[in-house]
Amino acid sequence: MESSTHVALLSSPGMGHLFPSLELATRLSTHHHLTVTVFLVPSHSSSAENKVIAAAEAADLFTVVELPPADMSDVTESSVVGRLAITMRRHVPAFRSAVSALTSLPSVLIADIFATESFAVADEFHMAKYVFVASNAWFLALTVYAQVWDKQIVGQYVDQKEPLQIPGCEPVRPCDVIDPLLDRTQPQYFEIVKVGMDIASSDGVLVNTWDDLQGRTLASFSDRNLLGRIMKPPVYSIGPIVRQSSSKKGGSSELFNWLSKQPNESVIYVSFGSGGTLSFEQMTEVAHGLEMSGQRFVWVVRAPTVRSDGAYFTTGDGSEEQSESKFLPEGFLERTSEVGFVVSMWADQTAVLGSPAVGGFFTHGGWNSALEGITNGVPMVVWPLYAEQRLNATMLAEEVRVAVRPKELPTKVVIGREEIAVMVRKIMAEEDEEGKAIRAKAKELQRSAEKASVEGGSSYDNFAKVVKLFGKSVP
Ligand code: UDP
Numbered sequence: 001m002e003s004s005t006h007v008a009l010l011s012s013p014g015m016g017h018l019f020p021s022l023e024l025a026t027r028l029s030t031h032h033h034l035t036v037t038v039f040l041v042p043s044h045s046s047s048a049e050n051k052v053i054a055a056a057e058a059a060d061l062f063t064v065v066e067l068p069p070a071d072m073s074d075v076t077e078s079s080v081v082g083r084l085a086i087t088m089r090r091h092v093p094a095f096r097s098a099v100s101a102l103t104s105l106p107s108v109l110i111a112d113i114f115a116t117e118s119f120a121v122a123d124e125f126h127m128a129k130y131v132f133v134a135s136n137a138w139f140l141a142l143t144v145y146a147q148v149w150d151k152q153i154v155g156q157y158v159d160q161k162e163p164l165q166i167p168g169c170e171p172v173r174p175c176d177v178i179d180p181l182l183d184r185t186q187p188q189y190f191e192i193v194k195v196g197m198d199i200a201s202s203d204g205v206l207v208n209t210w211d212d213l214q215g216r217t218l219a220s221f222s223d224r225n226l227l228g229r230i231m232k233p234p235v236y237s238i239g240p241i242v243r244q245s246s247s248k249k250g251g252s253s254e255l256f257n258w259l260s261k262q263p264n265e266s267v268i269y270v271s272f273g274s275g276g277t278l279s280f281e282q283m284t285e286v287a288h289g290l291e292m293s294g295q296r297f298v299w300v301v302r303a304p305t306v307r308s309d310g311a312y313f314t315t316g317d318g319s320e321e322q323s324e325s326k327f328l329p330e331g332f333l334e335r336t337s338e339v340g341f342v343v344s345m346w347a348d349q350t351a352v353l354g355s356p357a358v359g360g361f362f363t364h365g366g367w368n369s370a371l372e373g374i375t376n377g378v379p380m381v382v383w384p385l386y387a388e389q390r391l392n393a394t395m396l397a398e399e400v401r402v403a404v405r406p407k408e409l410p411t412k413v414v415i416g417r418e419e420i421a422v423m424v425r426k427i428m429a430e431e432d433e434e435g436k437a438i439r440a441k442a443k444e445l446q447r448s449a450e451k452a453s454v455e456g457g458s459s460y461d462n463f464a465k466v467v468k469l470f471g472k473s474v475p
Pocket of ligand 1: 014015016017019243271272273274275276300345346347348349350365366367368369370372
């Protein structure tokens with residue numbers, strides 16, 4: 001591919017958007033030798049984020065442009081999606097200025113799903129317009145099809161008696177509908193419906209999944225009798241795009257020293273993503289559940305909050321002061337000191353999951369985390385908290401069967417310690433048919449992900465196809 005093709009990538013704030021966007025930029029630059037400029041909207045409230053951006057700049061594989069902050073002082077919207085949409089809308093003028101200041105104009109814009117209003121800038125500069133969906137194909141299908149539900153369905157989606165239909169896809173249980181669509185009177189509802197329409201008006205969509213995992217859903221996009229009726233642009237499954245670990249496995253930190261002394265596949269890694277938090281009561285149950293399970297664990301702990309997405313824009317990296325003993329059960333740290341390792345706020349997740357000692361993942365089911373679990377071949381306890389995580393949990397636990405999940409939603413009830421201990425033992429230790437099958441399926445899915453990514457694999461080929469098209473776009 002000619003090195004002259006210049007791609008602009010625009011990422012919205014939040015580690016779940018930033019990480020996959022940077023990884024996509026890395027691949028476009030290193031595997032396909034494209035010139036890449038990544039435009040970022042930092043949240044400026046997360047030390048982990050600052051470090052990630054600094055590392056991307058230092059790697060010097062592509063140009064990083066941080067857009068200046070927009071004035072948000074009058075914004076009262078508190079939902080994550082609502083704020084993200086407003087933030088990105090207000091950054092359009094800064095994006096326009098930054099693009100026009102470039103010495104060579106990109107011929108392609110790849111926007112993440114909250115950055116599609118930047119398509120107006122792409123039109124002005126005659127750039128091809130692509131969307132990068134860092135989540136999976138079922139989520140994409142639902143987002144695009146929301147414009148049809150919006151016209152057809154009366155009342156709240158969550159109150160429907162029957163599963164919601166999407167042509168050619170698994171129906172969606174009302175309780176699994178993604179957070180921003182739960183209340184049709186809220187601004188974030190309209191934002192997501194609009195995002196779906198913007199996606200359908202793009203030149204192409206890159207989605208972080210692969211054919212073997214979501215073949216039926218992906219096929220629906222290209223069938224004019226199914227989702228292809230409203231989704232005109234081609235959809236390229238190019239995943240799993242998973243971040244490479246920033247530190248060497250078994251590096252020198254206390255955590256990795258500890259991990260290096262644990263038996264293979266004996267440790268469950270517990271983390272609720274970049275934004276997930278638990279209530280005080282729930283945290284107590286998780287602590288006792290881990291202890292009762294008798295399994296070794298690494299737990300990334302954040303102070304309890306009432307909201308389940310309480311850390312979304314504010315994740316630290318452990319360098320901040322936080323005293324776990326104030327909110328963990330009395331004596332927990334002492335009693336579990338031989339078998340457990342508590343990490344404050346933030347861990348290098350891909351490095352932890354890549355450690356031979358880790359044999360299971362207790363996750364909120366954010367799509368990046370799910371892919372990181374899958375590519376490391378570990379079975380999961382999936383504990384959905386916000387965004388599209390209930391959808392992901394249903395897919396992972398009930399369809400693909402690489403995970404177990406609580407019987408009820410952790411955002412509705414407090415899940416008790418006994419149930420937690422049973423789930424942890426099920427994926428880590430149980431020799432019953434179900435436990436064994438889940439572990440075997442996790443290894444099988446890891447192989448399937450690898451196969452899709454190597455030369456001749458579906459994602460490898462799709463990536464090459466779309467890069468070729470980029471080369472034909474002329475600004
Ligand atoms: N992450 C991490 N350390 C942590 C928590 C999260 O490195 O302590 C990373 C994780 O590896 C993933 C991203 O942050 O790449 C979170 O994205 P995901 O889609 O899983 O969930 P979100 O945070 O967007 O809800």
